[in-house]
Every structure is written in structure tokens, then in C-alpha cells.
Amino acid sequence: SSELTQDPAVSVALGQTVRITCQGDSLRTYSATWYQQKPGQAPILVIYGKNNRPSGIPDRFSGSNSGNTASLTITGTQAEDEADYFCNSRDSSISHLGWVFGGGTKLTVL
Amino acid sequence: QVQLVQSGAEVKKPGASVKISCKASGYTFTSHWMHWVRQAPGQGLEWMGIINPTGSSTTYAQKFQGRVTLTRDTSTSTDYMELSSLRSEDTAFYYCARDNSIAADGTWWFDPWGQGTLVTVSS
Numbered sequence: 001s002s003e004l005t006q007d008p009a010v011s012v013a014l015g016q017t018v019r020i021t022c023q024g025d026s027l028r029t030y031s032a033t034w035y036q037q038k039p040g041q042a043p044i045l046v047i048y049g050k051n052n053r054p055s056g057i058p059d060r061f062s063g064s065n066s067g068n069t070a071s072l073t074i075t076g077t078q079a080e081d082e083a084d085y086f087c088n089s090r091d092s093s094i095s096h097l098g099w100v101f102g103g104g105t106k107l108t109v110l
Numbered sequence: 111q112v113q114l115v116q117s118g119a120e121v122k123k124p125g126a127s128v129k130i131s132c133k134a135s136g137y138t139f140t141s142h143w144m145h146w147v148r149q150a151p152g153q154g155l156e157w158m159g160i161i162n163p164t165g166s167s168t169t170y171a172q173k174f175q176g177r178v179t180l181t182r183d184t185s186t187s188t189d190y191m192e193l194s195s196l197r198s199e200d201t202a203f204y205y206c207a208r209d210n211s212i213a214a215d216g217t218w219w220f221d222p223w224g225q226g227t228l229v230t231v232s233s
Binding site for chain 1: 154223
């Protein structure tokens, strides 16, 4: 099956911009989706498709895709953005029909 | 509002089975597939499988083939995930998550998610 690779941890100063990346062969075929998870809570959707935000997600969150890399950018990071972020896509392996998640990135807001 | 409500925490012995429910509300149940995802304590998310809107078709991650069974009861808008031959490594939160897609764009997303069900496997 395919794999998605994320940096385990990233930090950003309050109010600054941070980019969280996700790499994998499946991203050449399928768009990445991004989820935010805070301690003790279920994941919530923050970005899907080319760069779509569900209602309720602030416009400081944006997504992009290039080749085998997807990025989640938070512009003007707020303290409440501190969380784990997971990317996800359809698995492009011929032998495996399914979905795959990245290992997650823990975002710390300084 | 669209909501998925899962059954409560379970404690099981190694070798036993567990069956978790996920009751949907606020949308047409038979218009969406449903995913199951698990998360071991302090670890990442792991996709387990998906069931189609009528419950007639399932796809499972290779890792869980032979041990997981997804079913649904359309009369009660409830999905079920059963995991057998439990071992300590199966201790995790288990989530159901509604599938949404724009297949022509190669886009799928999981939204909403259930609140999660903690399964503890311990002798």
C-alpha cells in the first residue's frame, strides 16, 4: 500500500505562518485531505479537495498540492490552532483499494 | 445537524470479539458510505475499512482482512464494526466517519466523525 509522510513536529510563533507538508505517491493522483485533532477529541475536517474549507473553519487555513506533496498552510496562527494535523488520501496502489493517513504533525504555537 | 453517535467504551480479554455501533442522524443514511478508522493511544490514524450505502459491499484494509466485519442496518441508520481475535495491540479508539466524495475530481473526505469508542484489550 501507499504511504504518506509527515514531519512529526512543527512549531510556529503566535501570529506567524506555518506550512505542514505531506508526501506520498498517491498524491500524484488524488487530492489530500487534512484533519485537525486536539487532545481527547475526534478529528475534524479542515481542508479537502483542491483547497476547500468546510463551514466553520477559519480562512487562515489553506491547502495546496504539487506533484507528490500536499501542504496545509496556516496564516496568522492562533493559539487555538495548536493540535495534531493528519493528511489523508485515497491509496493509489493497484493491489490495494483503500485510504491512507500520514503519521501526523504535532503543531506547537509558541 | 449531521451527527454520528458511537456506543460506549468496551473492555475485552485477548481472543474475544468486540462490536461497536455508530448511529447516524441528520442526513439520508443510504446516500453515503461509511469508513472506520482507529487510533492507538498516542499514535496516528489507521484506516480499517468502508461499507457501501446499502451494506452489500465492504472493503477492508489488508491488515485487518479476516478479523474485521462491517455491517449496517438501514432501518435504524446504524453501522457496526466487529473486530475478532482481539490482542493487546488492538487497544485503541475506534471511529466511524461518513464518506463524502467528488469522484470526478479524485477527492474524498471524512466528515463528520463519531466521538470515538475506546476498546481496551487486557487480561
